[in-house]
Amino acid sequence: MTPEGxxxxxxxxxxxxxxxxxxxxxxxxxRTGATVLALLGFVPWSVLLHVGLEMPxxxxxxxxxxxxxxxxxxxxxxxxxxxxGGHWPGSSRFASTGSTEPSLRxxxxxxxxxxxxxxxxxxxxxxxxxxxxxxxxxxxDEVAQLWQAQRYAEGRLWLPVPMHRxxxxxxHLVDVGDRVYAQFPPGGPFMLWLGVLAGAPWLVGxxxxxxxxxxxARVARAAEPAASEQWLLGATILFAVTPFGVFMFGSYMNHxxxxxxxxxxxxxxxxxxxxxxxxxxxxTDVEGNQYHVPSPLLQGKAAGLAFxxxxxxxxxxxxxxxDAFAFALPAAIWLTVRAGRSQWRWMLxxxxxxGVAIPFAAMMYVNLQTTGHPLRFGYEVLWxxxxxxxxxxxxxxxxxxxxxxxxxxxxxxxxxxxxxxxxPFPSLVLPLAALAFWRRVSALDRYLLSAAGLVILFYLLYxxxxxxxxxxxxVPLLPALVLWTARIPLVIAERVEVVHVRRALAVxxxxxxxxxxxxxxxxxxxxxxAGLTSMRVDYAAVAEQNGVRNALVFVRESWxxxxxxxxxxxxxxxxxxxxxxxxxxxxxxERELVRAEHDGIGGAEAERRFAALLGRDSAVVQKSTLxxxxxxxxxxxxxxxxxxVQRIVDDRAGFLHFTPLRLVTTGGNIYARDLxxxxxxxxxxxxxxxxxxxxxxxxxxxxxxMYLPLNRDSLFASWRGVR
Numbered sequence: 001m002t003p004e005g006x007x008x009x010x011x012x013x014x015x016x017x018x019x020x021x022x023x024x025x026x027x028x029x030x031r032t033g034a035t036v037l038a039l040l041g042f043v044p045w046s047v048l049l050h051v052g053l054e055m056p057x058x059x060x061x062x063x064x065x066x067x068x069x070x071x072x073x074x075x076x077x078x079x080x081x082x083x084x085g086g087h088w089p090g091s092s093r094f095a096s097t098g099s100t101e102p103s104l105r106x107x108x109x110x111x112x113x114x115x116x117x118x119x120x121x122x123x124x125x126x127x128x129x130x131x132x133x134x135x136x137x138x139x140x141d142e143v144a145q146l147w148q149a150q151r152y153a154e155g156r157l158w159l160p161v162p163m164h165r166x167x168x169x170x171x172h173l174v175d176v177g178d179r180v181y182a183q184f185p186p187g188g189p190f191m192l193w194l195g196v197l198a199g200a201p202w203l204v205g206x207x208x209x210x211x212x213x214x215x216x217a218r219v220a221r222a223a224e225p226a227a228s229e230q231w232l233l234g235a236t237i238l239f240a241v242t243p244f245g246v247f248m249f250g251s252y253m254n255h256x257x258x259x260x261x262x263x264x265x266x267x268x269x270x271x272x273x274x275x276x277x278x279x280x281x282x283x284t285d286v287e288g289n290q291y292h293v294p295s296p297l298l299q300g301k302a303a304g305l306a307f308x309x310x311x312x313x314x315x316x317x318x319x320x321x322x323d324a325f326a327f328a329l330p331a332a333i334w335l336t337v338r339a340g341r342s343q344w345r346w347m348l349x350x351x352x353x354x355g356v357a358i359p360f361a362a363m364m365y366v367n368l369q370t371t372g373h374p375l376r377f378g379y380e381v382l383w384x385x386x387x388x389x390x391x392x393x394x395x396x397x398x399x400x401x402x403x404x405x406x407x408x409x410x411x412x413x414x415x416x417x418x419x420x421x422x423x424p425f426p427s428l429v430l431p432l433a434a435l436a437f438w439r440r441v442s443a444l445d446r447y448l449l450s451a452a453g454l455v456i457l458f459y460l461l462y463x464x465x466x467x468x469x470x471x472x473x474x475v476p477l478l479p480a481l482v483l484w485t486a487r488i489p490l491v492i493a494e495r496v497e498v499v500h501v502r503r504a505l506a507v508x509x510x511x512x513x514x515x516x517x518x519x520x521x522x523x524x525x526x527x528x529x530a531g532l533t534s535m536r537v538d539y540a541a542v543a544e545q546n547g548v549r550n551a552l553v554f555v556r557e558s559w560x561x562x563x564x565x566x567x568x569x570x571x572x573x574x575x576x577x578x579x580x581x582x583x584x585x586x587x588x589x590e591r592e593l594v595r596a597e598h599d600g601i602g603g604a605e606a607e608r609r610f611a612a613l614l615g616r617d618s619a620v621v622q623k624s625t626l627x628x629x630x631x632x633x634x635x636x637x638x639x640x641x642x643x644x645v646q647r648i649v650d651d652r653a654g655f656l657h658f659t660p661l662r663l664v665t666t667g668g669n670i671y672a673r674d675l676x677x678x679x680x681x682x683x684x685x686x687x688x689x690x691x692x693x694x695x696x697x698x699x700x701x702x703x704x705x706m707y708l709p710l711n712r713d714s715l716f717a718s719w720r721g722v723r
Contacts, residue, residue, distance in 0.1 A: 027441050033449050034435035036456070041413035041428045051404040053411055053465065061418070068424025068515060076508030083500040110229045114236055118214040121240040121249075125206035128250030132528050134536040135202040136660070139468050141184070142252035143535075143659050144172035146201060148182035149192035150665060157181065157369045164681050166569035167672040170659040174378045175568070179370060183378035186366040187318025187359070188254030202252070208260040209249025213240045215263035216479055222270035223444050223483060227490065235486035243422045243521060245478050247469045247528065255475040258320040262327050262476060265312035269331055270444055272305040273338070276345060299344070306348040310355025317356075318363040322389075322462070323476050326454035328356070330447050382574045389461040396578035400463035409460040412471035419470030420481060422524060424515035431484035437491045438484075448480045469528070533701045534657045539694075540664045546707045549667050552682060552689040553707070554674035555658045558629040559586060559647040562675055566593050571602040572610060580610045583618035585635035587644035597678075627651035628699075654699040661694075677719040683712055691715075 046053040082088055129135055137143045151159065158179040162168055165175045172183045182189060191208070195201030217236040224231065239245065249256055275298060313331070316324035335352065339345035364374035371381050379387050383395040393399050413428065420427040441449075459466070459473045466473035488509065496502050543549070563586065567577040570593075580589065592613050596606050617635055624634040626648050640648070661671040672682050674693065683691065691710040696703040 027439055029441050029446050029449050030435045030438045033452070034432050036453065037413065037428055037432050037435065040410045040456070041417060041432075042426070043410065044414060045410040046407045046414070049403050049407050051401070051407045052398070053404070053407050055411070055414070064424070065417075065426055069426075072425050072508050072511050072515070075511040076504040079507035080500050080504035083503045088503060110233070113229075113233055114214060114217045117217075117233070117236050117240055118210045121213040122206050122210035124240070124246060125209045125249040126203065128246055129202050129206055132247070132525055133202075133250055136536045137252040137663070138532040138535045139251075139253070140171050140659060141254070141468075143170075143663060144182040145184050145189045145254060146192055146196075146252060147173070147662055148184070148186070148189035149196050149201065150663065151181070152189060152193040153196040157186075157366055163685070164569070164678075166565045166675060166678070167682055168662070169565050169568050170662060172379075172382075173662075174370070174381050176381055177372075181370045181378060183382050184254065185318055185321065185377055186363055187315060188257060188320075191254070191257040191319070192252065205249050205251050205253070205256045208256045209245065212245075212249070212256075212260050212263050215260070215267050216482070218267040219263065219270070219444075219479060220483060220486065222267070222274075223442060223448075224487075224490070231486070231489065234489075235483065238486050239479070239482045242420065242478065242482055243516070243524065244416070244420045244470050244475075245482075247524075248472070248475055251469060253468070253472060254319050255323075255472050258316050258323050259475055259478065261312045261316035261319070262323065263479065265309050265316065265327060265331070266448070266479070268305050268309035268312060269334075269447070272302060272309055272348070273443070275302040275305060276338075276348065302348055303351050306352040307355040310352035311358060312355075314356035314359035318359050322458045323455065326458055326476065327451045329454060330450040334443070334447060384573065384575060386463075386575060389458065391461075392463075394463040395575040396582065397575070398463075404463075405460040408462075408465060409456050411465070412456075412459065412474045415467070415471040416474065416477075416481070418520075421485075421512070422516040422520040423512040424519060425512060428481075430488055431481045434484040434487040434491050437495055438487065439494070448483070452477050452480045535660050537660070537705065539661050539705075540666050542705050543664070543667050543669060543707065548669060548692055548707045550689060551669050551692050552686045553661075553669050553671050553692045553694050554679060554682075554710075555661055555671055555694045556650065556655050556674045557658050558632070558655045559590075559627065559651050560629045560632040561655075561658070562647075562673065563589055563593065565673055566597070566675070566678075567610070570596055570606045572606055576607050576610070580614050581631070582633065583614045583621060584610075584633060585617050585621055585638050586624060586632045586647075587638055587640045588613060588617060588635065590644055590647070591641075629655075652699070654696045654703070656694065656696065679715065680719065683715070 044055055044058060046055050047058060137146050151157065158181040161175050161178050161180055165180075169175050174181050174183050192201050192204050195204040213236060216239045217232060220232055220235045220239075221227075224235075309331070313324055313328045316327070335345070335349050339349055367376055368374045371378060386393055386395045391400055391402055391405065417426040417428050421430070423430075455474060455476050462473075492502055492505055496505065543553075560581065564577060564581055567580065568574070572580065589610075592609060596602075596609060601609070617633075621633040621635050623630060624632040626632075626634060629651055632651075658671070658673045664671060670682075670686060670689065671694075672679075691712060693708045693710055695706055695708060697706055698704075
């Protein structure tokens with residue numbers, strides 16, 4: 001080991017010490033990581049355990065992996081034959097941990113290269129955000145957090161609940177009680193708020209990604225202090241262009257900003273451990289014992305690093321508490337054990353705790369102002385205790401069992417096989433090989449492996465299947481997976497002595513990169529670009545083009561979306577709403593809603609009525625084929641009256657998604673969900689505004705949007721005609 005804790009080129013000398021200053025341990029943590037990765041990532045447990053988690057296209061995926069792996073192996077064998085036969089244009093070169101080239105930290109040229117990589121990454125992520133995601137929040141999570149960021153920009157933590165909330169509510173927006181706010185912890189919206197202030201919230205992800213690239217280079221250097229500049233540059237480029245990260249960094253997802261703060265914490269932790277271990281002077285106590293005393297400059301540096309470490313973990317906790325805790329717990333154990341009886345190190349730990357407390361206190365203040373309790377989050381208000389970790393019924397009733405949790409953890413790793421590198425063979429083969437054959441594990445490696453294991457464990461305990469742009473819950477694994485993949489050349493240089501085999505492996509790896517870029521990535525890009533079309537529309541620009549300003553605009557959603565919003569407005573809990581909507585005939589639900597609204601009931605009484613309806617319908621309802629909305633349900637033999645028939649006709653004529661219109665802040669328009677006869681409530685509230693219906697010219701999602709002017713008298717007449 002080098003004094004800074006990284007592995008050296010050959011076997012470590014006697015007395016070598018790791019990054020934490022402790023004697024070098026064996027490679028068992030890497031072998032354990034390899035075992036976990038193999039167990040979870042290479043067996044389709046979701047199918048084998050029959051726990052209700054689908055793996056569509058599994059046969060085609062296995063066939064593609066077999067073909068891709070066979071091609072990769074074949075290309076490698078051809079390269080080996082060419083090398084043995086003397087038909088090789090040049091020598092294969094792998095960076096070595098024993099390189100005599102200067103460390104990148106002391107090389108101005110190397111530093112410039114890393115800055116250029118980070119700048120190039122920023123450009124790449126900005127292009128992805130623009131060309132692939134249209135600079136728009138596409139997932140409901142992104143929309144809710146951007147909505148909250150807009151409120152922060154207005155100087156508000158929450159809005160008062162509108163009188164008729166059913167016209168304005170959407171999923172993940174808390175409107176229970178007297179305040180409206182997003183269900184997510186405040187850190188994610190705060191990061192987007194910075195983008196809102198700059199007029200470009202879509203750039204928060206790319207900027208966070210570029211900073212993450214630069215920070216990853218620092219992590220890689222701390223993990224491999226003796227590696228060559230070429231290796232470090234290659235590892236950093238690999239992190240910058242890893243497809244899973246590239247697409248995530250082009251989005252609005254809060255996983256991106258969480259990863260940024262986690263990397264700040266990891267870099268600070270590694271630097272703190274090095275700084276703590278650098279005594280500069282010696283003193284003798286009254287008993288004649290000699291001890292080291294750090295200089296004031298070193299004390300100040302270590303104190304600053306401890307504070308940044310704590311603040312970064314606290315900031316990550318305000319965005320995604322589980323992810324932050326997965327990295328904070330092993331860091332706390334490491335620093336506590338390391339402190340021993342050293343007063344100085346305990347003081348540094350206290351400073352780190354203060355750093356954690358500052359953003360955490362800010363989050364608690366926001367929670368207090370919104371949910372009413374400093375440690376209660378919005379998603380708990382909406383979904384109740386069933387939203388939390390553990391093996392219990394999910395918010396809409398499906399049980400989360402240990403077997404299902406294990407299958408979910410496996411499913412995330414299985415998806416990484418495709419989404420991580422997009423290689424023609426399973427992507428996890430690369431970090432798995434490095435983990436299996438690596439001979440030395442530093443303290444920093446053990447820390448990252450421990451944190452990665454906790455990430456997997458925590459999301460095994462969480463009931464929701466987090467899938468968007470890949471297995472998004474395991475984004476925190478990205479630095480460790482890329483770092484171990486980048487060590488493949490070092491493993492080959494250390495383990496493989498035959499030059500022909502080295503060349504064959506190099507060509508095979510190169511083929512994997514080419515296969516990802518030429519075959520798989522174009523398909524992934526096309527899929528992402530074609531998805532969620534209705535969320536990409538610039539509704540503000542369309543309104544301006546149509547000359548619609550300061551108007552009341554009704555937005556026609558699907559019948560099912562209207563039913564859900566009306567259930568919420570009656571005070572039916574989100575979990576109960578999910579169960580009722582999924583388990584009852586849509587027309588039965590429509591009629592029961594009308595009765596409840598007419599009787600003026602809500603809360604527990606409304607839930608009792610709908611529970612009775614659920615008990616009657618749930619065993620027999622089927623997915624409706626009467627409308628284009630696949631979430632609606634139908635009871636075989638049910639009678640549909642004129643109102644229900646009209647709702648089906650409306651759905652077949654086409655509908656929009658109301659949620660993205662909640663982000664429109666220009667033009668002075670009031671956008672409200674169209675609820676047919678209930679729209680009279682909005683007409684009374686906004687008497688002086690012109691009224692429009694926003695719809696499409698046809699039924700296709702890319703058909704032209706139209707603002708149809710509505711006559712108030714005609715609306716009332718039509719509502720009287722359909723009862």
